[in-house]
Amino acid sequence: xxxxxxxHPRCHPLVERLLxxxxxVIRWAAQGSVNVLLPQVFAENLERLREVxxxxxxxxxxxxxxxxxxxxxxxxERAGIGVDVASEAELRTALQAGIxxxxxxxxxxxxxxxVRTLVDSDIVLNVDSVWELxxxxxxxRSLRRPARVLLRCSSSTPGRTSRFGMDEEAYRxxxxxxxxxxxxxxxxxxxxxxxxxxxxxxxxxLARVLTRFxxxxxxGLSPRVLNAGGGLPQVFLREPGDFDTYTxxxxxxxxxxxxxxxxxxxxxxxxxRDGVVQGVPVVQKFANRVTAAEELERTLTAPLPxxxxxxxxxxxxxxxxxLWLEPGKALLDGAGVTVAGVQSVSVAGPHRLVVLNLGRDRxxxxxxxxxxDPVLIGAHASGVxxxxxxxxxxLCLERDMITHRKVFLPRAPEPGDVLAFVNTAAYQMxxxxxxxxGHPLLPKLEVVFSGQGFTATPEGxxxxxx
Amino acid sequence: MAVYDDITGxxxxxxxxxxxxxxHGVAGVELYAKLEFYNPFGSVKDRIAWGMLKxxxxxxxxxxxxxxxxxxxxxxxxxxxxxxxxxxxxALSNRTKVAEVRDxxxxxxxxxxxxxxxxxxxxxxxxxxxxxxxxxxxxxxPGRFLHLSQYTNEDNVQTHVESTGQEILADLGxxxxxxxxxxxxxxxxxxxxxxxxxxxxxHAVGVVSAADDFIPGIRSESxxxxxxxxxxxxxxxxxxxRSADAIDGMLxxxxxxxxxxxxxxxxxxxxxxxxxxxxxxxxxTAVIMICDRLEWYLSYLRVRRPDLFGSETPQxxxxxxxxITPADLAERLDESDLxxxxxxxxxxxxxxxxxxxxxxRDDLLDQMIAQGNPFPAGQxxxxxxxxxxxxxxxxxxxxxxxxxxxxxxxxxxxxxDAGLLLERSP
Numbered sequence: 001x002x003x004x005x006x007x008h009p010r011c012h013p014l015v016e017r018l019l020x021x022x023x024x025v026i027r028w029a030a031q032g033s034v035n036v037l038l039p040q041v042f043a044e045n046l047e048r049l050r051e052v053x054x055x056x057x058x059x060x061x062x063x064x065x066x067x068x069x070x071x072x073x074x075x076x077e078r079a080g081i082g083v084d085v086a087s088e089a090e091l092r093t094a095l096q097a098g099i100x101x102x103x104x105x106x107x108x109x110x111x112x113x114x115v116r117t118l119v120d121s122d123i124v125l126n127v128d129s130v131w132e133l134x135x136x137x138x139x140x141r142s143l144r145r146p147a148r149v150l151l152r153c154s155s156s157t158p159g160r161t162s163r164f165g166m167d168e169e170a171y172r173x174x175x176x177x178x179x180x181x182x183x184x185x186x187x188x189x190x191x192x193x194x195x196x197x198x199x200x201x202x203x204x205x206l207a208r209v210l211t212r213f214x215x216x217x218x219x220g221l222s223p224r225v226l227n228a229g230g231g232l233p234q235v236f237l238r239e240p241g242d243f244d245t246y247t248x249x250x251x252x253x254x255x256x257x258x259x260x261x262x263x264x265x266x267x268x269x270x271x272x273r274d275g276v277v278q279g280v281p282v283v284q285k286f287a288n289r290v291t292a293a294e295e296l297e298r299t300l301t302a303p304l305p306x307x308x309x310x311x312x313x314x315x316x317x318x319x320x321x322x323l324w325l326e327p328g329k330a331l332l333d334g335a336g337v338t339v340a341g342v343q344s345v346s347v348a349g350p351h352r353l354v355v356l357n358l359g360r361d362r363x364x365x366x367x368x369x370x371x372x373d374p375v376l377i378g379a380h381a382s383g384v385x386x387x388x389x390x391x392x393x394x395l396c397l398e399r400d401m402i403t404h405r406k407v408f409l410p411r412a413p414e415p416g417d418v419l420a421f422v423n424t425a426a427y428q429m430x431x432x433x434x435x436x437x438g439h440p441l442l443p444k445l446e447v448v449f450s451g452q453g454f455t456a457t458p459e460g461x462x463x464x465x466x
Numbered sequence: 467m468a469v470y471d472d473i474t475g476x477x478x479x480x481x482x483x484x485x486x487x488x489x490h491g492v493a494g495v496e497l498y499a500k501l502e503f504y505n506p507f508g509s510v511k512d513r514i515a516w517g518m519l520k521x522x523x524x525x526x527x528x529x530x531x532x533x534x535x536x537x538x539x540x541x542x543x544x545x546x547x548x549x550x551x552x553x554x555x556x557a558l559s560n561r562t563k564v565a566e567v568r569d570x571x572x573x574x575x576x577x578x579x580x581x582x583x584x585x586x587x588x589x590x591x592x593x594x595x596x597x598x599x600x601x602x603x604x605x606x607x608p609g610r611f612l613h614l615s616q617y618t619n620e621d622n623v624q625t626h627v628e629s630t631g632q633e634i635l636a637d638l639g640x641x642x643x644x645x646x647x648x649x650x651x652x653x654x655x656x657x658x659x660x661x662x663x664x665x666x667x668x669h670a671v672g673v674v675s676a677a678d679d680f681i682p683g684i685r686s687e688s689x690x691x692x693x694x695x696x697x698x699x700x701x702x703x704x705x706x707x708r709s710a711d712a713i714d715g716m717l718x719x720x721x722x723x724x725x726x727x728x729x730x731x732x733x734x735x736x737x738x739x740x741x742x743x744x745x746x747x748x749x750x751t752a753v754i755m756i757c758d759r760l761e762w763y764l765s766y767l768r769v770r771r772p773d774l775f776g777s778e779t780p781q782x783x784x785x786x787x788x789x790i791t792p793a794d795l796a797e798r799l800d801e802s803d804l805x806x807x808x809x810x811x812x813x814x815x816x817x818x819x820x821x822x823x824x825x826x827r828d829d830l831l832d833q834m835i836a837q838g839n840p841f842p843a844g845q846x847x848x849x850x851x852x853x854x855x856x857x858x859x860x861x862x863x864x865x866x867x868x869x870x871x872x873x874x875x876x877x878x879x880x881x882x883d884a885g886l887l888l889e890r891s892p
Binding site: 157160196197198200201210211213214217218240241244247248251271273274275276277278279280289290302303307308309310314315317318319320 | 560580582583594595597598617618677678686687688691692693694768769810811812813814816817818827829852853878879882890
C-alpha cells in the first residue's frame with residue numbers, strides 16, 4: 001500500500017485530550033459544525049512571549065482583528081495586556097470586556113468617525129495616513145487637549161508596495177503637522193509592520209525606523225515608543241518535514257512526474273514553465289517551523305544593521321524606548337479548532353469527494369488554502385489510506401472546495417464522521433465567514449480544562465456545562 | 467607563468483589539491499579538492515558566465531543589457547565580462563543576503579534589484595519571485611534585456627562537461643565519487659557527465675542545505691524544483707548539510723589543508739567525509755568542488771559564529787565598582803579632572819547624553835580595559851550605561867587596575883528620571 005503525503009497538525013496537549021475524548025463538544029459537532037476556542041492556550045502563548053521580553057521595557061496589545069470572539073479579548077484583559085482595535089465594533093468589545101482606554105490602541109485604516117471616537121476616548125491612535133492625522137488634530141483642538149499618536153511608517157520596498165502606513169513624503173507632512181501643533185498632537189513614537197518571513201528584512205526595517213528617532217529628537221520632539229506591530233509566526237504542522245514532503249509530491253504531480261494531487265490541476269500558486277515548477281505557493285505560511293517566541297528572541301538579539309553590532313534589545317535599552325508589539329496570530333496559535341461533520345460522500349470523475357457541513361469560507365479566505373490535514377475523530381492514526389479525498393463545502397458553488405488538494409486520512413470518511421481542523425483561531429475561522437444559502441455562522445464554544453474535564457460555554461451564554 | 471592577452475584566458479584549468487588522508491581521516495580514500503577560486507573573478511561561476519555569454523556577444527554589443535537571477539558569483543562574473551564588451555548586468559535576487567556580496571556588486575557597477583523576502587500570505591495575483599519579475603522587466607521594455615537564464619541554460623552544463631569534467635579526467639583519470647553543491651546544478655551535472663565516460667557508475671552526490679537552513683550559494687532540496695537543469699536521477703545521493711556543520715567543515719579545510727574555501731566548500735567537505743566513511747571498503751578516489759573563497763562571507767559568518775571574531779570578551783570577576791548618584795554627579799560635573807563616559811551605542815548617545823560626556827561603547831571599552839587602565843592617572847572617570855549594571859562591573863575592573871572609576875547609579879535612565887538635563891549631539 002503506497003502512502004499519500006500527510007500534513008499532521010501540531011496540537012496543544014489540551015487539544016489532543018479534547019479530540020481523544022468522546023466529549024460533548026464532539027457530539028455537538030456531529031449535528032452541526034462548531035468553532036472551539038481555548039483561552040488557556042492563548043494565555044500560555046502570551047507567557048512565552050513575556051518570558052522572551054522579560055528584560056525589555058515593553059507593552060503587548062492583542063490584535064483583536066485576528067478573531068471576532070470576545071473570549072480572547074477577555075483573556076487579554078485577565079492577563080493584563082492591552083488590545084489593538086481596528087474598528088468601532090472591536091472597540092466596543094474591548095470596552096465591554098473591561099479594558100480601559102489606557103490599555104487600548106486604535107490601528108489600521110480608520111473612518112473619520114473612528115478617529116473621532118478614539119480621540120474623544122483618549123485612546124492612542126496608530127495613525128495610518130496624513131488624512132487621519134489632520135482629523136485627529138482637528139478633534140483634539142476642539143477638545144482642547146492633545147491626541148496621543150503613533151505614526152505608522154510604510155514598509156514598502158522597491159519590489160513590493162504596502163497599502164499601509166506613510167511613505168517618505170507623507171511622513172514628512174505628518175511630522176510638519178506634529179511640529180505645528182504640539183499642544184494637540186502628542187507624538188508617542190513610530191510604528192511599522194512587516195509582512196515578510198525574512199529576519200534580515202525585519203532587522204533592516206527596524207534599523208531604518210530607529211534612525212528616524214534621532215531626527216525626531218533633533219527636531220525637539222521626545223518620542224518614547226517603537227511599535228513593531230505583529231507578524232510573529234504560527235507553527236501549524238507537527239512534523240517539520242511534512243510541508244516539503246507534501247509540496248514536493250504536489251509539484252511532481254503538476255509536471256506529471258507523480259500522481260496529481262490538486263483539484264483540476266490548480267498549482268496553489270506554483271506555476272509550471274518549461275517543465276519547471278516556479279513561484280511561491282499561497283500556503284507558504286504553513287511551512288514555518290519557528291515559534292513566535294523564537295522569532296521574537298532572534299529579532300531582539302541579532303545585530304541590527306548600522307548599530308555597531310548592537311541588538312535591538314540593547315538599542316532599546318540604550319535609547320530608553322519602550323517596545324510595543326501587536327501580536328494576533330502569535331497569541332492565537334493553536335488556540336482554536338473548527339469541528340465539522342461529514343454530510344455525504346460521492347464520486348466526481350476520478351476523484352472521491354467528502355462533503356462537509358460547512359463552507360470553505362469557514363476555514364480560509366477565498367484565495368488561500370488551509371494546508372493542514374483534519375483529524376478524523378475516532379479513527380486510529382496508525383495507518384494512512386492510499387486513496388486521497390478532496391473535501392468539499394456545503395455551498396452550491398463549484399469553487400466551494402474546503403481543500404483544493406487531496407487529503408490522506410487513516411480511513412475513508414463516512415457520513416456522520418467528525419473532522420477537526422486544528423489551529424483555525426487566527427484569521428481562519430471567521431475572517432471571511434458569510435451566511436450564504438442561509439447557513440448560519442458557526443457557533444463558538446469557549447472550552448476550558450479544569451483538572452477532571454472540560455467546561456464548554458457557548459459564546460454569549462452564561463457560563464455552564466454543556 | 468604564461469602571459470595572457472585577455473582575462474577570459476585565465477578561466478578554467480584550475481588546480482587539484484590532494485588532501486592528506488592522515489588529516490581527512492577516511493581510510494582508503496584519495497580525496498582531491500578542485501580549487502575553483504583560482505578562476506580570475508574568484509569562483510566556479512566564471513566558467514559558466516563566459517560559457518553562456520560567448521555565443522551572445524553580438525547581442526550585447528548591440529546594446530542589450532544582461533538580466534539574471536543570481537545571488538552573487540554569477541552576477542559578478544557576468545557583469546565583468548559584459549562590461550568588457552560595453553554592456554552590463556541587472557541582477558535580481560531575494561537571495562543576496564550577504565552584505566559583502568551586495569557591496570562588491572555595487573562597487574563594480576552591476577545593477578541590483580533586491581526582491582522582497584517571502585511574504586507570510588503571498589498575494590497569488592502578484593507573483594514576485596525572481597523568474598516572474600524577470601519576465602515582467604523583459605516585457606516592459608522589449609529588446610532591452612538579454613536573459614541567459616543560468617537555471618535553465620544547457621550551456622551552463624555543457625561548459626562543465628567540456629572544461630571542469632575534462633580537467634578532472636585529464637588530471638586523475640578514473641574518479642569514483644564527486645561531491646558538489648547544488649545551486650543551478652550545472653557544475654555537478656556537467657562534471658559528472660564527463661567523468662561517467664571513464665567510470666559509468668560514478669557516485670555523484672549533490673550537496674544542499676538543510677530544509678530550514680541557509681548556506682549562501684546552494685539551495686535546499688525543496689528549492690531545486692525551480693531549477694530547470696536539475697535532474698534528480700543523475701545523483702546517487704542528495705546530501706543535506708546544516709549551515710553550522712558547513713562552517714565547521716570550512717574551518718577544517720583552512721586549518722588542515724590551507725584551503726580558504728567558502729561555506730559551500732565546507733558543506734561539500736562535510737558531505738564527502740560522511741558519505742565516504744560509510745561506503746564499501748577498497749581504494750577509492752573522490753573529488754570535492756571548492757566553489758569560491760571564504761572572504762566573501764564574513765558578515766554571514768559573523769552572525770552565525772560571533773565567537774570566531776573575538777566579540778565574546780570573557781567577563782572578568784572583579785568586585786563591583788563604587789556608585790555615584792545622579793544628584794551627586796550633577797554637583798560635580800564642572801570639576802576639571804572628572805570625565806563622564808557614556809557606554810551606550812552611538813544612536814542613543816546622539817539622541818541625548820549627560821552634559822560633556824564622551825561616547826565609548828561598552829564593547830570597545832571592554833577591549834581597552836583588557837589592556838589595563840586607558841584613562842590618565844589622577845582623572846576621575848564616571849561610567850554611564852543604560853541602567854547602571856554594566857557600569858558597575860566595568861568600574862570595578864577599572865578600579866582594580868588603578869583607575870579612579872565610579873558608576874552612575876541607575877544609569878542614564880535614572881539621570882533622566884531625576885529630571886536632569888541631557889544634551890544632544892549635532
